[in-house]
Amino acid sequence: MVLSITLGRLRLKNPVLVASGTFGYAKEMAALVDFAKLGGIVPKTVTAAPRAGNAPPRTVETPSGILNAIGLDNDGLEHFFTHHLPYLRTVPTAVIGNIAGKTEDEFVQMAKRVHEAGQGLAGLELNLSCPNVSGGLDYATDAEVTKRIVRCCRDACPDLPLIAKLTPNMTDIVVIAKAAADGGADAVSAVNTFVGMAIDWRRKKPILGNITGGLSGPAIKPLALRAVWRIAKLKAIPVIGIGGIGTIDDAMEFLVAGASAVQIGTANFYDPTASVRIVEALPEALASLGAKSVAEVVGTLK
Numbered sequence: 001m002v003l004s005i006t007l008g009r010l011r012l013k014n015p016v017l018v019a020s021g022t023f024g025y026a027k028e029m030a031a032l033v034d035f036a037k038l039g040g041i042v043p044k045t046v047t048a049a050p051r052a053g054n055a056p057p058r059t060v061e062t063p064s065g066i067l068n069a070i071g072l073d074n075d076g077l078e079h080f081f082t083h084h085l086p087y088l089r090t091v092p093t094a095v096i097g098n099i100a101g102k103t104e105d106e107f108v109q110m111a112k113r114v115h116e117a118g119q120g121l122a123g124l125e126l127n128l129s130c131p132n133v134s135g136g137l138d139y140a141t142d143a144e145v146t147k148r149i150v151r152c153c154r155d156a157c158p159d160l161p162l163i164a165k166l167t168p169n170m171t172d173i174v175v176i177a178k179a180a181a182d183g184g185a186d187a188v189s190a191v192n193t194f195v196g197m198a199i200d201w202r203r204k205k206p207i208l209g210n211i212t213g214g215l216s217g218p219a220i221k222p223l224a225l226r227a228v229w230r231i232a233k234l235k236a237i238p239v240i241g242i243g244g245i246g247t248i249d250d251a252m253e254f255l256v257a258g259a260s261a262v263q264i265g266t267a268n269f270y271d272p273t274a275s276v277r278i279v280e281a282l283p284e285a286l287a288s289l290g291a292k293s294v295a296e297v298v299g300t301l302k
């Protein structure tokens, strides 16, 4: 069974990655997860300067998912290079860095720094889609801006496979996926969280300090599946499916819908071994469809 896949210039040993913001900088999960089994790890988004993130509460549980408004709490790119990357270079799987710029230019400057100091990263995911940051880091609602950022980051770090992470918080995600392809991205990842809110009606107050937050987990799986299916039909760029994936059945649905790979997010919080179990169950699930490789199943929806 061939589990390896290619996403543009990025080759992974299998199609199961863990999603940014749900797996720390990997070290935190080392006692729980056998990294060698994973197709890849995407550490938490880093920004150019350290960010304190949003006021608490930052997360709230909903009936079938969580709302979060972390606000990109992180220690900044240089801290990532000095404190996290040395460890990440030692993990026995692909590590895809994840960055977010405050401005278009900041994205490009960060990509340049990754080119200079990011040795050991297998690729770079551009978080064009965080819904929880004031000042609008939701770049992936504008096709021209998306294309420009991807193109400039592409030029700034020419050797590194680039993934554009898209927001579902817009009318037509397909237009943005096309723009990322035109900008030279190797793949798009879809989706980030859906903006929502939770209210304490007795106090007549929003529960999250940020008022709104991003919904993730099982609740969003059907929405994410549709987004991935629509982008994949374009046949313009490989898609990494994200949204509510926690079991082998979820992962197979995304592959059949057209995702070449998947990322596991919220499931890491309630079941840190979900990603490894999905990898282990993959050969049998593929064989049950008569396939000898992951690629044979991708986009086979009738």
Ligand SMILES: Cc1cc2nc3c(=O)[nH]c(=O)nc-3n(C[C@H](O)[C@H](O)[C@H](O)COP(=O)(O)O)c2cc1C
Pocket: 019, 020, 021, 022, 044, 045, 066, 068, 070, 072, 098, 127, 165, 191, 192, 193, 215, 216, 217, 218, 220, 242, 243, 244, 245, 263, 264, 265, 266, 267
């Ligand atoms: C607590 C939390 C923090 C997140 N932080 C980030 C982040 O820093 N960067 C990013 O690109 N996505 C972030 N995400 C989004 C996830 O990577 C993923 O796109 C989203 O949660 C949907 O997948 P899921 O339903 O499997 O969780 C975060 C999600 C959660 C729940």
